[in-house]
Amino acid sequence: MESSSMNRDSEDSHESVAASGPDHAGGSPEPPVAATTNYAGGEHGETDGKPTVRLEAPGTSLRDTWKAMGPGIAAAMTGIGASHIMHAPTAGAQYAYALLWIIPFAYLIKYCAFEFAHRYTIVKGESVMAAYERTGQGRGQWPMWYLLFQSLANTFGIAGRALGCAAMLYAAFPIMPLSAWGTAILVICIVILWAGKYTALEKVVKAAIIIFAVAVLVAFALRMPSPTEYIGNLLPALAPAGAILLFGAMFGYFPTTVEVSPMQSNWAVDKKAGMTRVRHLERQGYNVEIAPNYLRNNFKLFKRDMNISYVVALLTGIAFLIVGAVVLHPIGLVPEGQEMGATIAQMYTDTFGLWIFPIIIAGGVAALFSTVFTYFDGQARVFEECCVRIRKAWDTPKIRKLIYRGFQLLWLAGGTAIIYGLPEPIFVVQVASVLALLFAPIIFWLNIKAIKDNFTTPEEREFLPNKAMMTWAWLGVAALAAVSVYYLGVTFAQGGL
Numbered sequence: 001m002e003s004s005s006m007n008r009d010s011e012d013s014h015e016s017v018a019a020s021g022p023d024h025a026g027g028s029p030e031p032p033v034a035a036t037t038n039y040a041g042g043e044h045g046e047t048d049g050k051p052t053v054r055l056e057a058p059g060t061s062l063r064d065t066w067k068a069m070g071p072g073i074a075a076a077m078t079g080i081g082a083s084h085i086m087h088a089p090t091a092g093a094q095y096a097y098a099l100l101w102i103i104p105f106a107y108l109i110k111y112c113a114f115e116f117a118h119r120y121t122i123v124k125g126e127s128v129m130a131a132y133e134r135t136g137q138g139r140g141q142w143p144m145w146y147l148l149f150q151s152l153a154n155t156f157g158i159a160g161r162a163l164g165c166a167a168m169l170y171a172a173f174p175i176m177p178l179s180a181w182g183t184a185i186l187v188i189c190i191v192i193l194w195a196g197k198y199t200a201l202e203k204v205v206k207a208a209i210i211i212f213a214v215a216v217l218v219a220f221a222l223r224m225p226s227p228t229e230y231i232g233n234l235l236p237a238l239a240p241a242g243a244i245l246l247f248g249a250m251f252g253y254f255p256t257t258v259e260v261s262p263m264q265s266n267w268a269v270d271k272k273a274g275m276t277r278v279r280h281l282e283r284q285g286y287n288v289e290i291a292p293n294y295l296r297n298n299f300k301l302f303k304r305d306m307n308i309s310y311v312v313a314l315l316t317g318i319a320f321l322i323v324g325a326v327v328l329h330p331i332g333l334v335p336e337g338q339e340m341g342a343t344i345a346q347m348y349t350d351t352f353g354l355w356i357f358p359i360i361i362a363g364g365v366a367a368l369f370s371t372v373f374t375y376f377d378g379q380a381r382v383f384e385e386c387c388v389r390i391r392k393a394w395d396t397p398k399i400r401k402l403i404y405r406g407f408q409l410l411w412l413a414g415g416t417a418i419i420y421g422l423p424e425p426i427f428v429v430q431v432a433s434v435l436a437l438l439f440a441p442i443i444f445w446l447n448i449k450a451i452k453d454n455f456t457t458p459e460e461r462e463f464l465p466n467k468a469m470m471t472w473a474w475l476g477v478a479a480l481a482a483v484s485v486y487y488l489g490v491t492f493a494q495g496g497l
Contacts, residue, residue, distance in 0.1 A: 053286045057293035060300050080313055081371030082161050082429045083253035084320045085364055089344055090426055091246055092324025093334045097233040098240050099250060103317045105236060106254035112473035115306055116447040117261035121268040122302050123463045124454060125275030128265040131450030133389045143446055144386040150259055150439045151383040158375055158411050159418035160429030162186050165368035167425045171341030172361045178338040182419040186412050189376045212363020213316055219351045220319035223326045248487035249430040252437030255313050258444055263378030274298035323347050340425050376408055383407045441481040448473050
């Protein structure tokens with residue numbers, strides 16, 4: 001969970017709300033620029049009757065990098081949840097190292113999907129969903145309808161993640177049924193978002209996740225097998241017998257779902273880095289002057305945020321699978337049902353002793369809860385943006401707030417129905433992950449098209465990806481499409497899930 005994804009005035013039409021009161025998720029208002037004396041290193045003057053702001057280039061030191069980090073971490077946190085805690089240990093427990101190759105391969109083929117969406121926002125100063133809207137002009141706004149449908153289908157995702165978090169809680173506190181824990185988690189997310197009481201929670205969650213990640217990596221170091229045992233499994237291979245659902249699920253959720261890319265873009269808008277800050281000030285009536293290296297330095301900071309978060313999430317995912325293969329596979333214990341949390345914890349109690357149990361439970365709950373919480377905000381905002389771009393008359397702060405909260409209530413109702421109707425955390429998350437895989441190629445293609453069609457000025461074209469990176473992106477789309485076709489073909493041949 002990351003404050004940049006929460007303390008925001010969601011997209012352009014929320015700018016006026018930010019200066020006058022809390023936004024629709026209950027965040028703190030942002031003071032109007034005129035009330036400040038130094039805005040992002042800027043200086044105030046006046047030109048043509050309008051006040052002028054000069055934005056200096058941000059620093060690029062380690063301290064500046066840490067302060068600028070946010071959207072990349074927020075995107076990574078949606079992945080260090082269900083994929084790492086649920087899919088990776090399950091893969092290791094059932095198939096040892098046979099599916100290990102999927103993790104680095106999925107990170108490789110999806111990289112440009114997330115990088116391009118964030119790149120677009122830094123350079124253009126707007127959400128990548130604005131580019132999706134232009135793509136759909138004259139064609140019935142099909143990208144918006146596509147994402148609306150994806151948002152509704154992702155009800156399985158929020159239910160599965162909530163069930164995973166509930167299973168971790170149930171392992172420590174079996175005082176009420178798994179389904180009741182899952183529903184409680186959904187309700188708590190809504191309460192916190194609407195009340196805006198997430199700042200203190202964020203600090204606790206971050207600390208728990210850091211401790212959890214350290215425990216995972218230490219366990220990996222202690223249990224690390226000889227590289228000769230798994231190095232051959234880093235080469236792509238067909239799914240083992242009976243593993244097609246997990247195969248598709250891992251491609252859908254590692255490093256995270258591709259639909260996170262427009263969420264990440266929205267979070268970058270809220271961070272007001274790069275040209276988003278310029279556009280924000282211009283809408284408030286300022287003339288904006290920028291230092292020569294302003295955009296270049298912001299771009300460097302964004303790349304560091306993206307790359308550091310990406311590498312940490314990749315290494316953690318690999319560690320989860322290998323520990324599962326070493327600890328659970330030899331004894332034939334697979335995470336499933338309400339015992340999922342206890343099984344995950346056993347991976348570490350067998351390594352360190354029972355004293356590690358509360359740390360693993362707390363970290364697992366924090367990681368999965370932060371994922372549920374982040375999706376509750378991010379997916380609701382994507383749904384909101386789709387609605388107001390399809391029907392412009394709805395683009396008012398009041399209606400935006402109603403759509404945002406209404407979607408969350410819809411997710412609460414739908415998620416609760418799934419939780420009680422199918423209280424199987426691993427299976428529900430696997431189904432949701434496969435749905436995410438099937439939606440991924442089109443969203444990835446939209447991100448490529450956003451860059452190609454909208455970087456038109458000389459300043460923008462300077463930040464176009466080079467030919468090698470564009471080739472990498474197109475290969476990523478093709479690979480995701482091929483995996484989707486392979487999954488559907490094998491599943492159809494086997495007669496279903």
